[in-house]
Amino acid sequence: MGAALALAERGRGRTAPNPNVGCVIVREGQVVGRGWTQAGGRPHAEAMGLAEAGAEARGATAYVTLEPCAHQSPRGPACSDLLIEAGVARVVAGLEDPDPRTAGQGFARLEAAGIAVTRGFRANEARRSMAGFLTRQALGRPHVTLKLATSLDGCIALPDGASRWITGPQARAHAHLERSRHEAILVGRGTYDADAPRLDVRLPGLEARGPMRVLLSSTVQDVPGWTVIAAPHDIATLPDVDYILVEGGAAVASAFLAADLVDRLLLYRAPILIGGGKPALRDIGLTDLTKAHGGWAIVDARQLGMDRLEVYERERNEA
Ligand SMILES: NC(=O)c1ccc[n+]([C@@H]2O[C@H](COP(=O)([O-])OP(=O)(O)OC[C@H]3O[C@@H](n4cnc5c(N)ncnc54)[C@H](OP(=O)(O)O)[C@@H]3O)[C@@H](O)[C@H]2O)c1
Numbered sequence: 001m002g003a004a005l006a007l008a009e010r011g012r013g014r015t016a017p018n019p020n021v022g023c024v025i026v027r028e029g030q031v032v033g034r035g036w037t038q039a040g041g042r043p044h045a046e047a048m049g050l051a052e053a054g055a056e057a058r059g060a061t062a063y064v065t066l067e068p069c070a071h072q073s074p075r076g077p078a079c080s081d082l083l084i085e086a087g088v089a090r091v092v093a094g095l096e097d098p099d100p101r102t103a104g105q106g107f108a109r110l111e112a113a114g115i116a117v118t119r120g121f122r123a124n125e126a127r128r129s130m131a132g133f134l135t136r137q138a139l140g141r142p143h144v145t146l147k148l149a150t151s152l153d154g155c156i157a158l159p160d161g162a163s164r165w166i167t168g169p170q171a172r173a174h175a176h177l178e179r180s181r182h183e184a185i186l187v188g189r190g191t192y193d194a195d196a197p198r199l200d201v202r203l204p205g206l207e208a209r210g211p212m213r214v215l216l217s218s219t220v221q222d223v224p225g226w227t228v229i230a231a232p233h234d235i236a237t238l239p240d241v242d243y244i245l246v247e248g249g250a251a252v253a254s255a256f257l258a259a260d261l262v263d264r265l266l267l268y269r270a271p272i273l274i275g276g277g278k279p280a281l282r283d284i285g286l287t288d289l290t291k292a293h294g295g296w297a298i299v300d301a302r303q304l305g306m307d308r309l310e311v312y313e314r315e316r317n318e319a
Helices: 002-009 045-057 079-086 105-112 123-129 131-139 169-180 189-195 232-237 250-258
Strands: 022-027 030-036 061-066 090-095 116-118 143-150 155-157 184-188 212-216 227-229 243-246 264-269 296-304 307-314
Touching (some): 002 022, 002 030, 002 061, 002 123, 022 045, 030 045, 061 123, 090 105, 090 123, 131 143, 169 264, 184 189, 184 250, 189 212, 189 250, 243 250
Parallel strands (some): 143 264, 184 212, 184 243
Antiparallel strands (some): 022 030
16 A cells, blocks of 8 residues: 555646546465556546556555546546456445545445455555645645745844745755645746746656746736736636645735635745844734644655655544
């Protein structure tokens, strides 16, 4: 399942509106097939894994991060049917699919065909792995990651607005890798005017992964090469976007936090002091300090050259 979860990452930010799923098929201790949801959402991970396994799939165990789908589509057959046809003996799955077209029916179909099914295996990791699809299903909008690059004293720019560069090359390369894992990147008009950011992926081999560029502005309507939205909640209307990266600046970061639209926080902190610069955030509507606690859980922390990366996830009951 660990390998299936790793394969699922290959599709992150490329498969909307379908979930990025991973699949590994194992027979007598040997991996005979590997698959992950392809760009655009098809083929599904199981179809790819089974195609690689061929006849070796008979009697094998399929590890899948999500319940195999039960619905036929003009774009391909149901994966539960493919697994039955291939003669798989066992399916180990991470999560049940919340999509009402499957929602337990994939498991039921497999079991009716005599296939042993294990549900909920490494479910928390599977949930994180498909956060975009699950957020879209639960909240009707993309999964939002907010990126902030700050000094030790929490500034994102000098008093004159200069912010290139606060962090070093390793942290910036990591931020570019994060871009490649999102279908869209958003900045505010202030950042657009100050930095004219390209928002592309400048990493060898990933240059083609250029996400959709989104500009948040209530005054500008049309910018060539950009999709303009007028309010943070409008991210829900972006077509085929399940993962969006918000790259600032302070007004935009604050607006997304105030609207409780941030699910994941990437905090790159450089070992520098700015003092009197632009603070990372403005008012986010907090009036009671007790309400500030308990909303964020740290899920990763690491050194990137001279800089420190901390990753937090929003603790929210309904998602
Ligand atoms: N270190 C970092 O991580 C980092 C990252 C990005 C930017 N920066 C720096 O941050 C500075 C820019 O930050 P900033 O706070 O001045 O500007 P900003 O957040 O980039 O953009 C502010 C603009 O976004 C639009 N906006 C904000 N909230 C909105 C809402 N709720 N609805 C509709 N539109 C909204 C408004 O545009 P309209 O006025 O057109 O409506 C507003 O003027 C620059 O100096 C940049 O270099 C640093």
